[in-house]
Amino acid sequence: MSETDTPPSSKVIRNDPWYGSYAARAEAMRASEIRALFAVASRPEVVSLAGGMPYLEYMPFKELSELIAKMMVDKGDVAWQYGSAQGDPHLREDVLQIMELEGITDAQPDDVVITNGSQNALDLITRIMCDPGDVVLSEAPNYVGALGAFQSFQVEVVNVMLDENGLIPESFEQTIVEQRKLGKKVKFLYTVPNFHNPAGVTLSVERRPRILEIARKYHVLIVEDNPYGLLGFNGQTYPAMRSMDNQNVVYMSSFSKIIAPGMRIAWMIAPPGIRQKLVLANEASVLCPPNMSQFTIATYLDNFDWKKQINDYRGMYKERCDTMDAALHEYLPYCSWHKPKGGFYIWLKIPEGLDSRAMLPRAVTAKVAYVAGTGFYTNGEGRDHMRLSFCYPTPDRIHEGVRRLAGVIDAERETTELFGTSGVPDSDPRDPEYPGPQVR
């Protein structure tokens, strides 16, 4: 959800005549209480450290507009027409050079499926792999958008542990074994190896082959979601797991973070049998990805120095991350966090006894917004964490936002110390709210 957005559907619907008629998967879908806050949080006076929007102000829109106009004159009748369910062949060729930067050199255009953003890619892979009750393994804290897709297909999400070097291989193996003992079908491991959202950590290069080995040993598919891989602050990249195994990995990436999200264009590569089903699932889901978006992205890739632009993004996000890290050291030295080496997010641990979810309204009142940690779990965990995004606000806003946040946390600590609680009763240990991918 964009920060300039008004919250859709935030009102409580009373006396819904269709109550009781919905699918089981939809009964749990409710407008989040957090949504109501977003209306306030999107006011300009609030510093939002909540959203996961890339900062686009430096895009060459003037030059772009001329090239897009030319594309419309030359190819408007195709750009405005239906396209292939697998995606435009030219763009499928284009994405190969992007993946080469992370070591994937054996992919062919026919291996690629273009999707309506990674969200739809997550939807498609879950749709073709998972029956209700099947298990997907996923790092905790989880990427919220993935939880939404899994929930849609009534998948049981089982968490695998993460440390500062990313997914822990032993935890992966142990969880497979445990789930099989319970009679569960483990369909795939969902992992964000680089600059994890929200945890900020990166899977160490040493662990990658070990995870693949476990996947092969137990015949569990790996879904490698890599939207941030090219946003390493020092230009460093890590070899994709897909570069080490083309049979057991479905790889997905997106233009949303490295270029811009408004086209909703992402892609997947998959082994042939899976890829064939993904194309059919894409048809059932959206018929075909938008040609206008695909042609716009291709126009950009073909005419601009996109490698330089990504490098500029890296520098910009590095500065913002450094600013946030410094401000946290200055104002919240008693909190703890792992400083990420790339990406968009810092996963902040707040002092014992505080509750990030309960505190959020008071933060918004103090004109700073974040995402409470509970949004990244399905089991009510996460109250001791919050996700802070440094991607969209400018450095001075980030500094100011952290300063305001510190004011709120300081006040909470005082209250807790005085009364032994942050003063907000909460009888439900499980977070019933799906906060929605506005936190991406």
Added chain:
Amino acid sequence: MSETDTPPSSKVIRNDPWYGSYAARAEAMRASEIRALFAVASRPEVVSLAGGMPYLEYMPFKELSELIAKMMVDKGDVAWQYGSAQGDPHLREDVLQIMELEGITDAQPDDVVITNGSQNALDLITRIMCDPGDVVLSEAPNYVGALGAFQSFQVEVVNVMLDENGLIPESFEQTIVEQRKLGKKVKFLYTVPNFHNPAGVTLSVERRPRILEIARKYHVLIVEDNPYGLLGFNGQTYPAMRSMDNQNVVYMSSFSKIIAPGMRIAWMIAPPGIRQKLVLANEASVLCPPNMSQFTIATYLDNFDWKKQINDYRGMYKERCDTMDAALHEYLPYCSWHKPKGGFYIWLKIPEGLDSRAMLPRAVTAKVAYVAGTGFYTNGEGRDHMRLSFCYPTPDRIHEGVRRLAGVIDAERETTELFGTSGVPDSDPRDPEYPGPQVR
């Protein structure tokens, strides 16, 4: 699927190591044998009467390109950014004036959900309403894309009868009663009331309130899919069922046929409780519809005389329909069909004993393509019908296509008369192939 498209995933995948690991819903997903034909059918020498692509050559791409360039300069940073899961507020306002043309005057922007084409709208409504095994009622022959969406959520499609005045109310009521006796949950009626795809018929104005009355009596939701309503050849429109009942109807329409499909922008309006879940489902499915597409459509609507353009489309499609009708009278007088009053399709009944599916490879060899009737049923019916599209080929190509088709059908009849069969053994009475929305 576009006619210029190569067939994705048409190769048979042998020794898929993931065979047996897929979801039940995906096991039935197979690349259709029809797909292989599409590669041939898309050659320029073949007259394709198969696709459902609008004809875009008269679109003012030159003028449009300048306005889109201006939009990019003025609003590029928003057009390229994430948007709201409910859709852009300006576009949600814009669609109200389109719906007014069919009598919907009480809708508000907050009732609207923008989707990635109607295919995704079908996905969303099925996702929130249907558990596996639930029943959806649908006119037979069925719109293929809807069957794909229903199959994704393991819905049981039960057909309701159709005649030249559209859906038969008595059949609707009787089917509800029968299904309830069987203990089935009937979740909604899916109907394309105007210029049905593929049947070409329109629901009479008299029947509309009767169908609503039955829906209310049994508390069955109506999903009214109306992509063609403004394409009545004489400028006639019919009151939407949604205009008569705002509590029991989910209405959907699309820009794909009245303007262009390359943006993949459609919309739904729904009662508040349902609409709220649709927004959450939209987030889980695609996060948000593409801003670039939404801004492009809005730029078009705000700057061009779109009513005149739709009127031009009507005239163009009327001429093409007249041409096809006349050619059928000239070359295939022994077939039967209902001449549509709008839309894109003629549903042709072929002589007794012929099999439209078995005949298709011979038609493509004779350089004409159509969609076999079996694609519009889930139970193997439809061999005695084919869908002919008059939307995309020019009138002279339509005339030539029907002439070629007549050659094929004539030859089949001779074979049948000589041998008592069209010569193609077929032991499977049920069509195992989901032909995919390429036939839209």
